[in-house]
Amino acid sequence: MRYNTIRKMDIADGPGVRVSIFMQGCAFHCKNCFNSETWDFNGGKEFNDDTINTVLDLCGKSHIKGLSILGGEPMHPSNIEGTTKLAKAFKEKYPEKNLWVWSGFQFDKDLKDKEVMKYVDVLVDGQYQDELHNPMLKWKGSSNQRVIDVQKSIAEGTTVLFDK
Numbered sequence: 001m002r003y004n005t006i007r008k009m010d011i012a013d014g015p016g017v018r019v020s021i022f023m024q025g026c027a028f029h030c031k032n033c034f035n036s037e038t039w040d041f042n043g044g045k046e047f048n049d050d051t052i053n054t055v056l057d058l059c060g061k062s063h064i065k066g067l068s069i070l071g072g073e074p075m076h077p078s079n080i081e082g083t084t085k086l087a088k089a090f091k092e093k094y095p096e097k098n099l100w101v102w103s104g105f106q107f108d109k110d111l112k113d114k115e116v117m118k119y120v121d122v123l124v125d126g127q128y129q130d131e132l133h134n135p136m137l138k139w140k141g142s143s144n145q146r147v148i149d150v151q152k153s154i155a156e157g158t159t160v161l162f163d164k
């Protein structure tokens, strides 16, 4: 598995100042994807334990409110194992900080039963649809995508939108 970029301070992808990591590889190829350089599964850099430790160290700073995992596609079968490992390590080390993930897969159809969902606070799900693009939307690029409160959704057995 590979990743594209780590941002030490990201104020665009989730609430507050965050660390973000963009995974490498996406098979969806949405029209006018914001990040098409992450499509190639052979691009970017190797994702390994050193990558996880680097991200965890960056997340330890007191001004960092949480971690964001984007892509590329973090939940692609080639990437989900590494994403799960990072998500678990992050939540074990920083239970007070939040984890946001962006995925082209859908929560109820594809992801709700995956182990990684135990560690995710908010999931922005669904493929980007260019014809539904709206620059005023918060945290998402097109109106079909959903900002989901994952832990509430699991507890209530239905998809609950994040409303803060």
Ligand code: SF4
Pocket (backbone or CB within 6 Å): 026, 027, 028, 029, 030, 033, 034, 035, 036, 038, 071, 072, 073, 103, 104, 127, 128
């Ligand atoms: S799922 Fe995301 S990274 Fe993949 S093509 Fe669509 S917008 Fe781009």
